[in-house]
Every structure is written in structure tokens, then in C-alpha cells.
Amino acid sequence: MSPSSSLSDVGAAVDRVVRARRTRKVLDGPWLTPPGGPETPEARAAFDRAVREALGVAGWAPFHFARTEEVPEPWRFALLDREAMDAFVARFPEVLVGKLPRIFAGAGALVQATWVPEDDPARAGRDWEHAAAAAAAVQNLLLACEARGIGSYWCSAAPLGTPEVLSWCGAAPGERWLGALFLGRPLPAEREAVEGIPGKLRDRRTPPEAGWLRVVGGGRDTAER
Numbered sequence: 561m562s563p564s565s566s567l568s569d570v571g572a573a574v575d576r577v578v579r580a581r582r583t584r585k586v587l588d589g590p591w592l593t594p595p596g597g598p599e600t601p602e603a604r605a606a607f608d609r610a611v612r613e614a615l616g617v618a619g620w621a622p623f624h625f626a627r628t629e630e631v632p633e634p635w636r637f638a639l640l641d642r643e644a645m646d647a648f649v650a651r652f653p654e655v656l657v658g659k660l661p662r663i664f665a666g667a668g669a670l671v672q673a674t675w676v677p678e679d680d681p682a683r684a685g686r687d688w689e690h691a692a693a694a695a696a697a698v699q700n701l702l703l704a705c706e707a708r709g710i711g712s713y714w715c716s717a718a719p720l721g722t723p724e725v726l727s728w729c730g731a732a733p734g735e736r737w738l739g740a741l742f743l744g745r746p747l748p749a750e751r752e753a754v755e756g757i758p759g760k761l762r763d764r765r766t767p768p769e770a771g772w773l774r775v776v777g778g779g780r781d782t783a784e785r
């Protein structure tokens with residue numbers, strides 16, 4: 561029996577979700593209705609609830625140093641619901657460039673992800689750990705969304721992360737931006753194949769042996785190193 565075939569059903573489901581998560585630059589509308597289904601208040605409430613749940617799951621990321629007494633986690637997420645997204649676009653129409661009008665139109669929520677750097681320069685050496693922890697929380701969020709049938713797009717288009725934009729979204733001065741996370745219903749598979757815009761590196765993935773894994777040990781004589 562190979563090690564992977566001994567995974568529990570839950571473990572296998574986690575693997576499936578990790579692999580299934582993909583960048584979806586076209587989303588099919590905000591709500592968790594079946595494709596073509598009505599956008600009812602109930603469907604909208606279900607979507608909002610699922611996003612809130614996913615944010616709660618995101619918070620289980622590892623982090624190394626308490627950032628503040630009240631909120632030790634270094635990440636901060638600003639959740640914009642559909643109304644807030646409309647108000648955001650009305651206030652910052654310059655964000656509607658390139659493919660962003662389409663993604664704004666199809667998303668049901670937008671999460672602005674930031675992290676809180678150290679105030680004291682003597683502790684600035686911790687900042688990379690804060691950023692790494694916050695990125696782990698972002699990935700948790702994307703996976704938790706995927707598990708709930710919510711598609712996502714992690715976008716770092718510069719107009720979405722200006723100090724004015726972040727301040728409007730409630731960020732404290734100095735918070736550093738990790739990106740804007742668009743969330744919504746994925747296109748059905750057959751439409752995704754035609755209309756979907758995948759991440760440009762999606763199909764450039766390599767197996768570990770191609771070079772990004774260096775095995776230290778594994779039968780080699782580590783004393784020779």
C-alpha cells in the first residue's frame with residue numbers, strides 16, 4: 561500500500577481541495593445558487609455565511625510572534641460585501657482597468673489582505689515572519705473557499721492596494737498589502753473551459769524532482785556535505 565492510499569477520506573479530501581483550488585479571473589456571480597438559479601436573499605445569505613466561515617478557518621494559520629496584545633495575529637482581512645464593493649468602485653473608479661471590470665462584476669465579495677509590520681525598528685527582523693504567516697492565512701482562506709464551492713482570485717493589481725484604498729477599507733496606517741482576494745461562484749466547468757481566464761502559471765507547475773525540492777538525507781551520506 562502506498563503511503564497516499566492510506567490517507568483517511570478526510571485527508572484525501574484535503575488533498576483534493578488543495579489541487580482543485582485555482583485562480584479564477586472570471587467568476588459567475590456572487591451567490592451559491594446552482595448556475596442559472598435565482599439570486600435570492602437566502603442564496604445571498606448562504607454565500608455571506610460561507611465566506612465568514614472561510615475567514616474563520618483562515619485564522620488557523622501559524623504565526624510566530626504576537627503582533628499586538630489585543631489581536632496577536634499579524635494578518636488583517638477587510639471583507640467587502642457586494643454593496644461595499646459597489647461603493648468601493650464608485651469611490652475609486654480607477655480600479656476598473658484591464659480585466660478588473662469583469663472580475664468585479666462576477667465577484668460576490670472582496671477581501672483585502674494586509675499584515676501589520678513592527679513599529680520598533682529593533683524588531684523589524686520579525687517582519688518577514690509576519691508576512692509569511694499572513695500569506696499562510698490567505699492560502700487557508702482560498703482553500704476554505706474552494707471547499708465551500710467558492711471560487712477565488714488573488715490579485716495584486718497596484719490600483720487595488722494604494723494607501724488611500726487600504727485606508728478606505730479600514731487598514732491602519734502602515735499596514736502592508738498582500739493582495740485583493742475576489743470571491744464568487746465559479747463558472748461551470750464547460751464555461752470555464754471557454755470563458756475562464758486561468759492563472760498564467762497554472763500549467764507551468766513542475767513536480768518536486770524538477771528542482772524545487774532538494775532532498776537532504778534520503779540515503780545520501782550527509783557527512784560528506
Ligand SMILES: Cc1cc2nc3c(=O)[nH]c(=O)nc-3n(C[C@H](O)[C@H](O)[C@H](O)COP(=O)(O)O)c2cc1C
Nearest residue numbers: 581582583714715716717738739758759760761762
Ligand atoms: C501574491 C500573489 C499575487 C498575485 N497577483 C496576481 C495578479 O495581479 N494578476 C493575476 O492575473 N494573477 C495573480 N496571481 C495569481 C497567479 O497568477 C496564479 O496563482 C498562478 O498563475 C498559478 O495559477 P493557479 O493559482 O491557478 O494555480 C497572484 C498570486 C499570488 C500568490
